[in-house]
Amino acid sequence: MSAFFPIGTQAIDEGLLYGFVALGVWITFRVLDFPDLTVEGTFPLGGAVAAVLIAAGLNPFLATAVAGGAGLLAGLCTGYINTKLHINALLAGILMMSGLYSVNLAVMGRSNVALLDVSSVFDLTQHALGTDKLLNSILFCGVLALAVVLLFTWFLHTHLGLALRATGDNEQMIRGLGVNTDAMKMIGLSLGNGLVALSGGLVAQAQGFADVGMGLGMIVAGLASIILGEALVRVRGVGPAMAAVVFGSFVYRLIIALALRAGLGPSNLKLVTAALVLIALSVPLLQDRTSPLLKHFHWIPRHVARPVAD
Numbered sequence: 473m474s475a476f477f478p479i480g481t482q483a484i485d486e487g488l489l490y491g492f493v494a495l496g497v498w499i500t501f502r503v504l505d506f507p508d509l510t511v512e513g514t515f516p517l518g519g520a521v522a523a524v525l526i527a528a529g530l531n532p533f534l535a536t537a538v539a540g541g542a543g544l545l546a547g548l549c550t551g552y553i554n555t556k557l558h559i560n561a562l563l564a565g566i567l568m569m570s571g572l573y574s575v576n577l578a579v580m581g582r583s584n585v586a587l588l589d590v591s592s593v594f595d596l597t598q599h600a601l602g603t604d605k606l607l608n609s610i611l612f613c614g615v616l617a618l619a620v621v622l623l624f625t626w627f628l629h630t631h632l633g634l635a636l637r638a639t640g641d642n643e644q645m646i647r648g649l650g651v652n653t654d655a656m657k658m659i660g661l662s663l664g665n666g667l668v669a670l671s672g673g674l675v676a677q678a679q680g681f682a683d684v685g686m687g688l689g690m691i692v693a694g695l696a697s698i699i700l701g702e703a704l705v706r707v708r709g710v711g712p713a714m715a716a717v718v719f720g721s722f723v724y725r726l727i728i729a730l731a732l733r734a735g736l737g738p739s740n741l742k743l744v745t746a747a748l749v750l751i752a753l754s755v756p757l758l759q760d761r762t763s764p765l766l767k768h769f770h771w772i773p774r775h776v777a778r779p780v781a782d
Contacts, residue, residue, distance in 0.1 A: 479729045485606055486729075487722030488613035489675050490693065494701075494721045495620060495714060496543075496667035497694030502713075503628070504660040505640040509565035510550045511694065513572025514543040514665040515687035518672030520576045523585040523682035532593040536673045543669020544662045546572060551658030576684050584683040592677035609678060617718055620667065625711035636660050668694075689742055696745050697721035699752040724748070 493515060500508040518539040525535035546568060554564040577583070598608040627633045638646040639656040647653045668690070676682035701720020707713055724745075731744055 479733060480726065481606060481610070483726035483729050484722055485609050485613070486725040487697075488610060488617055488718070489678055490671060490725065491613075491617055491697070491718040491721040492620065492667045492671035492674070493690055493694045494697035494717045495617075495624070496664040496671070497691065498698050498714065498717045499624075499660055499664035499667070501695065502698065503637055503640050504657060504664070506554075506657065506661065507562050507565065508547075508550060508661060508664065509562065509691055510546060510568040510572070510661070510665055511668045512687040512690050513569040513576070514546045514669045515672040515675075515690045516576050516682065516684055517546060517572055517579070517687075518543050518669030519676035519682035519686055520579040520585065520672075520684070521669070522673030523587055523676045524579055524581075526587060526590050526592065526677070527585060529590075532591060532596060532677065536593055536670065536677070539673030540666045540670035543672075544666040546669070547661035547663070547665030548658055550665070551654075551661040554661075555654035555657055573684065580682065580684065583685075584681055586681045587677065588680070593674070594677060613674065621711060621714045621718070624663075624714060628710045632659075689745065692742070692745050692749065693724065696749050696752075697724045699749055700724055703752050 493511065497508075497511060500506045500511075521542045522532075522535045522539040525538060526532050530538075550564050550568045553559045553567060554561050557564075559567070594605070594609050594612060597612045598605060601608055601611070603611065628637060635646060635651045636656045636659060639651065639653045640660070643653050646656075672682075672687070675686070697720040698717050699720070700723045701716035701718070702713070703720075704723060705712075705716040705719055707716050727748065728741055728744070731741065732738070736744065
């Protein structure tokens with residue numbers, strides 16, 4: 473049992489760091505009902521922007537904010553391609569993801585940027601709080617995640633937020649009421665990708681470098697966190713649903729850590745992630761089609777493939 477605690481605390485830290493990815497994917501996938509693959513490009517974009525600016529001497533907090541802003545712009549571009557150029561949502565995300573690979577290389581000037589002998593947001597907060605590195609990271613990311621959840625809970629209950637949710641739930645209906653659904657899509661994609669880029673900036677500072685390939689598999693990891701969170705925590709409402717997503721990110725990182733501790737090779741981790749998502753998505757269907765034995769899995773929500781509802 474004593475060996476579990478270091479793994480658990482590390483999983484909490486990583487779950488919070490990558491929890492912003494899960495929240496960003498939740499906004500596009502659940503709220504907006506938009507299968508956005510841009511996140512695999514905006515995550516390294518956030519890391520690249522933050523790393524380059526911090527290495528150039530900019531304040532780490534400001535650099536992290538700029539990284540999130542870069543993600544906002546990337547999401548806005550995806551929304552523009554989809555709504556104004558009438559490109560399929562999936563293809564629009566793929567096009568942006570592919571284009572951002574070259575953008576990230578141009579931003580960094582090479583395939584990776586190391587953050588050596590420079591201060592990160594974690595170094596500054598650790599110095600201010602006087603805690604150890606891991607606890608400081610958990611506290612900082614935990615407070616930031618709580619602020620994001622509270623802010624988005626408030627926003628999604630405003631008139632604009634309700635219009636955004638209605639666009640994902642029934643686009644034709646809300647368009648008939650006079651809402652500009654194109655603008656709603658661009659706002660939702662911007663917010664989602666902004667959170668993903670924010671996570672990329674934080675992860676780059678936590679690991680000490682930014683790499684052009686650090687976004688590989690982020691969309692699957694985000695979906696896995698969402699599905700695990702919804703499967704383990706049956707809640708209704710925007711705020712609890714977002715909190716469940718962050719909890720799902722922790723569970724996902726814990727499963728990965730335990731798999732590594734059990735001797736599973738790193739090359740097989742993507743297969744584990746895919747299997748987790750597939751199982752979580754398949755169980756509700758199996759409940760309807762198979763024997764009553766599967767009723768033991770009643771804790772799996774049947775709404776895992778549907779947009780969030782309040």
